[in-house]
Amino acid sequence: VQLVESGGGLVKPGGSLRLSCAASGFSFSDYYMSWIRQAPGKGLEWISYVGTNNNYRNYADSVKGRFTISRDNAKDSIFLEMNNLGDDDTAVYYCAGNPAVPIKWYFDFWGRGTLVTVSS
Amino acid sequence: IEMTQSPATLSVSPGESATLSCRASQSFSSKLAWYQQKPGQAPRLLIFGASTRATGTPARFSGSGSGTEFTLTISSLQSEDFAVYFCQQYDNWPVTFGGGTKVEIK
Numbered sequence: 001v002q003l004v005e006s007g008g009g010l011v012k013p014g015g016s017l018r019l020s021c022a023a024s025g026f027s028f029s030d031y032y033m034s035w036i037r038q039a040p041g042k043g044l045e046w047i048s049y050v051g052t053n054n055n056y057r058n059y060a061d062s063v064k065g066r067f068t069i070s071r072d073n074a075k076d077s078i079f080l081e082m083n084n085l086g087d088d089d090t091a092v093y094y095c096a097g098n099p100a101v102p103i104k105w106y107f108d109f110w111g112r113g114t115l116v117t118v119s120s
Numbered sequence: 121i122e123m124t125q126s127p128a129t130l131s132v133s134p135g136e137s138a139t140l141s142c143r144a145s146q147s148f149s150s151k152l153a154w155y156q157q158k159p160g161q162a163p164r165l166l167i168f169g170a171s172t173r174a175t176g177t178p179a180r181f182s183g184s185g186s187g188t189e190f191t192l193t194i195s196s197l198q199s200e201d202f203a204v205y206f207c208q209q210y211d212n213w214p215v216t217f218g219g220g221t222k223v224e225i226k
Contacts, residue, residue: 003162036217043123044163044206044217060214094162105210106153108174110162 001025001109003095008114011085015118019080021095021111028076029053032098034107035069035080037091037116045091050078052100062088085118092116121146121209125218131226132197140221142190142207151211154183154192157220158203166205167192197223 007019019035034049047060048069057069068081078095092115096107122145132138142152150170155163165174167183170190180195194201202225207218 043219044208046215046217058213096163104168105151105215106165106168106208107155107163108165110155110164112160112162 003097003109003111005093005095005111005114008093008116010117010119012120013086013118015085016081016083017085017116019082019093019095019114019116021078021080023076023078023095023097023109026097026109028097029073030100031108032056032100032103033069033071033078034096034098035067035078036094036096036107036110037089038094038113039088039091042091044094048080082116085116087118090116090118121148121212121216123207123209123216123218125205125207125221127221128219129222129224131224133226134197134199136197136226138194138197138201138223140192140194140205140223142185142192142218144188144190144209146212147187148209148211150186151209152183152185152190153208153210154181155206155208156201156203157206163206194223199225 002024005021050069066084071078092113094113095111097109124143126141152170154167157163171183204220
C-alpha cells in the first residue's frame with residue numbers, strides 16, 4: 001500500500017495550490033479518502049473527505065468555501081484545490097484512506113505528506 | 121470533541137513499559153484509534169475500537185478505556201517503538217486527534 005502526496009510548496013497569502021495524492025496497492029474505489037493536515041508544532045486536523053465516487057464530500061469549517069476535494073478512480077488519485085490561502089494553512093498535508101463498506105472513520109492508510117507554506 | 125494527550129513527552133528505557141493517556145472533552149463509547157508516526161514516515165494505524173489491534177500491530181501494544189479516558193500501553197519497549205503516538209476519536213464529526221505523545225529513549 002502506498003499513498004504519495006505531491007503539489008506542496010511556497011505560496012503567497014491569498015494564493016492557490018493544488019495537491020495530489022496517488023494511491024497504489026489497495027482497492028482504491030472501496031475507500032473514502034481524506035486530507036488531514038498538521039501545522040508546525042500542532043496536532044493533526046482532518047479537513048476534508050470524498051466518498052468512493054465523488055458522491056459525498058465534507059469539509060472542516062476552517063476550509064469550507066476555500067478548498068475543494070475530488071477524486072479520479074481511473075487514476076487512483078485524489079486532489080485538493082486550495083484557494084485564498086492564509087498563514088493558518090501552513091502545514092504538512094496528508095492523504096489518508098478509510099474503508100467505505102462498512103464505513104469506518106479511522107484511517108487504515110496514510111501518505112508521508114506534502115508541505116504547504118503560506119508566506120509573503 | 122477535543123482530545124488531550126499526556127504526557128507530551130515520555131522518556132523510557134528499552135525493555136520498560138510505557139503508558140500513554142488520551143482524554144476526551146466529552147464521553148463516547150469505544151470509537152478511538154491510536155497511530156504511530158516516525159520521523160519522515162506516514163502515520164500507521166495501531167489500534168481501533170479502543171482495544172483492537174490493527175493487522176500487523178505487535179501484541180506488546182494494547183489499548184483500553186471508554187468514556188473520556190483511554191490508554192495505550194506498550195510493554196517491553198523495542199527500539200522501533202520510539203516514535204510519536206496520536207489518538208483519534210471517530211464517534212463524533214468532525215473526527216479529531218490528540219496533540220501526540222513522543223516516546224523517546226531515556
